[in-house]
Amino acid sequence: MMTNLRILLLFPLFLALGGCGYHLGEIKPTPMRRVSTLAVNTFKNSTLIPRLEAQTADAVVKQFQKDGTYQIESADRADAIVEGTIVSVEKQPMRVFSSNVLQTSEFELTLKVSYRVIDRVSGAELMKGTAIGVTPFFTESDLVNSDLVTTQNMNYPIAAQRMAESLVSKVSEGW
Numbered sequence: 001m002m003t004n005l006r007i008l009l010l011f012p013l014f015l016a017l018g019g020c021g022y023h024l025g026e027i028k029p030t031p032m033r034r035v036s037t038l039a040v041n042t043f044k045n046s047t048l049i050p051r052l053e054a055q056t057a058d059a060v061v062k063q064f065q066k067d068g069t070y071q072i073e074s075a076d077r078a079d080a081i082v083e084g085t086i087v088s089v090e091k092q093p094m095r096v097f098s099s100n101v102l103q104t105s106e107f108e109l110t111l112k113v114s115y116r117v118i119d120r121v122s123g124a125e126l127m128k129g130t131a132i133g134v135t136p137f138f139t140e141s142d143l144v145n146s147d148l149v150t151t152q153n154m155n156y157p158i159a160a161q162r163m164a165e166s167l168v169s170k171v172s173e174g175w
Contacts, residue, residue, distance in 0.1 A: 028069065029174035031126040032080070032117070038070040038171075039078035039120070043113065044085040052086055056113065056160050060084070063164035069172040080126055082171070084115040087130070089159075091152055094136060109152060110134050111159040115167055129170055133163025 028035070043056045060082065061072055075081055088110070095106035110132060117127040137155040139148060169175065 027173055029127065029171070032171065035079040035117075035119075035126070036070060037073040037078045038064060038080050038082055038117075039073055039075040040064065040082045041075065041084075043083075047086055047089050049089050052089070052156065052160075055157065056086055056111075056163070057084065059157065059160040059164040060167055063161070063168040064172075067168050067172050075120070078120055081118050081120055082115060083118060084113050084167075087112045087114050089156070104139065106136055106138050107148075107152070108134060108136050109155050109159045111156070111163045113163055113167065115171075117171060127171060131163050131167035131170065133159040133161065133166065135159045135162060 040057050040061045043053045043060075045053045064070055064072055072078075089112075090110045091107045092110065093104040093106075094108050095104070097103050097105045111134075112130060112132050114130050115128065116125055118124070119126055135155055135158040137151055139151055
């Protein structure tokens with residue numbers, strides 16, 4: 001009985017001491033090891049869809065803040081600068097209405113961005129790559145009142161957020 005009581009009392013102590021001294025350190029990609037602050041410029045837009053630049057850059061800034069690996073600073077004070085270009089925004093039909101096979105009920109919105117991370121002082125390119133964000137969206141069944149462009153524009157922030165998650169993951173973790 002006394003042995004069981006001792007084990008029961010020592011168990012929480014072993015659990016508390018089991019995590020001592022162990023922590024995860026920064027796991028930055030090699031080119032980014034000396035970078036602690038970033039600036040994100042407004043993205044360039046090579047598509048024909050207007051007013052996407054600031055919205056896309058804002059999604060990237062918010063994701064960097066959420067990730068916490070780098071602090072966001074102004075371009076004149078940051079260690080490195082993130083520049084991006086919106087390469088394409090595409091919608092692909094995914095599903096049709098069962099009552100009308102000529103009308104699409106679900107689309108997939110794909111946002112593709114190319115980015116570069118540049119050292120502010122030397123101008124050297126630290127990283128570059130592409131990031132993609134994808135989100136599905138549904139249309140109204142009523143052809144008369146259905147506005148595909150408005151529905152696509154309402155879902156663009158979701159695609160931008162998913163693209164930002166991919167971009168920040170690559171810059172912060174290397175993959």
